[in-house]
Amino acid sequence: MRNIMLFCAAGMSTSMLVERMKAVAADQGYEVEIAAHAVSEAAKLGGDADFILLGPQVRFEVDRVKGLFPDKPVEAIDTVMYGTMNGAGVIEHVREVLGD
């Protein structure tokens, strides 16, 4: 069971993407837990994640979060994928990086 965490300012707009990613993962039979939170909680919650994604609007936090979890993949979501709420694209990218 993989755990993907998305962070943005308040966890609102990322939660929309989470819903789409969940639907895609369910279709693919990919066992994964996906959740969205406020980036201020990254330090507290990020420890449980296998993959940390940040909304592109808070990409200036990427370095800080990377510093908190140097051994985890921490990335800003691609702006086009984010804008079109492309859950499939993000899941595909996550699977590729994690080798699932």
Next chain:
Amino acid sequence: MEKFQALMEKTLVPFATKLSNNKVLKAISGGFGMLLPIIMVGAIASLLAGLSITPYQEFITANGLKTVFSYVTTYTTNMLSLYAAFAIGKCMAEQLDCEGQSSIIGIASLFVFLLLIPSGIAADGTAVANMIDMTYFGSAGLFSAMILGIVVPAIYAVFIKRNITIKMPDGVPPFVSKGFAGIIPVLCITILFVIVRQLCALTPFGSFDGMIYGLLKAPLASLSESPLTFGLLVLLCNLLWFFGIHGGMVTMPFITMLYMPAALENLDAFAAGAAALPNILTNTWWFTFVQLGGSGGIIGLVLCMLFVAKSERYKSLGKMAIAPALCGVSEPVVFGMPLMLNVMMFIPMILTPLLSFVLSYAVTSIGLVPVLNGMQLQTGTPVLLSGFLTGGWRAMIWQAVLVALQFAIYFPFFKMLDKQAYADEQAAAKEA
């Protein structure tokens, strides 16, 4: 243009990082975040007490509910600075890497906040036993609470970092030794602030809170009451969003610091049934009027997509973006249209919130739209409902007018983009 973008990215991203990682700003906005439930309950109670419908007022006065609403307001809104002193102190402790002791440090901040308020004297100066003047528990004490919530943890942290504590022998449970560890810092902080209190009593202000309020209120108020300050924050927020950076997150600590006390003052006055509320510019004003639909004020733009778009691209984006836009979430449009780095959309994206701001200020000044009551809404409260709750039906109608204004500003720019997208789609269809 590309060079310009690279330059902006190079300067804006570190700027945003710096602002949003500033420990003091983070502690203040984090602290206020913790207070949200208290603020909300206070706002609901004020709203229920102050709703100016005569039969309703007669009803709640007759059955005593009015008293209940007003004492709930007293212990929430009117004592907010007490809670703020603790919450900001605790958040500041976390910012200073003292997570383990953040609650003790929060309590120390609250203690110092109380310590600096003269006891045994009523607000009018007469001596009354067992009396603590509550004047500064409410919005008047917010600045002291912020200052102490920052300064006390900063002093405390020095003791922790220098390891100046009572050392317990090994084997003492950590729970016990933690309590003892706090004695020396709290004792030293007490001595320091007792001296501060005594010195402040010698000044014409009479007390620490009186001094802070007297010294800071005027310059901060002239800063926050100036529409120019507000306008600049609006501009900065949307400029950052144009580069795809969450401008709200960067500017929010300033808005909270400068405009939340103003909102709470309004709420106090509203609950007390005042005919005129004191402050036009409040933090709720930002969400209620300036940026309907989130950054760029994009509800009107999404309506363009839904009703005038010819291209499939914008039609489908419109369908996806309308629900979040109504709740003030603009990311699908910012990144999906995109507005980000879209030179064609720069003018409307900057102009719409600014014009909404100027016009809303004007109509409020002449009294067409009421001054908002200062109720703090949950982020994501849909448009129209947010207007109704904070300013009644006239504010709600004004929101509808603003959406029409957004539509009108975005329309010509949107037409150009849509025409291009439609032509591209036609060409692609022909090829296929």
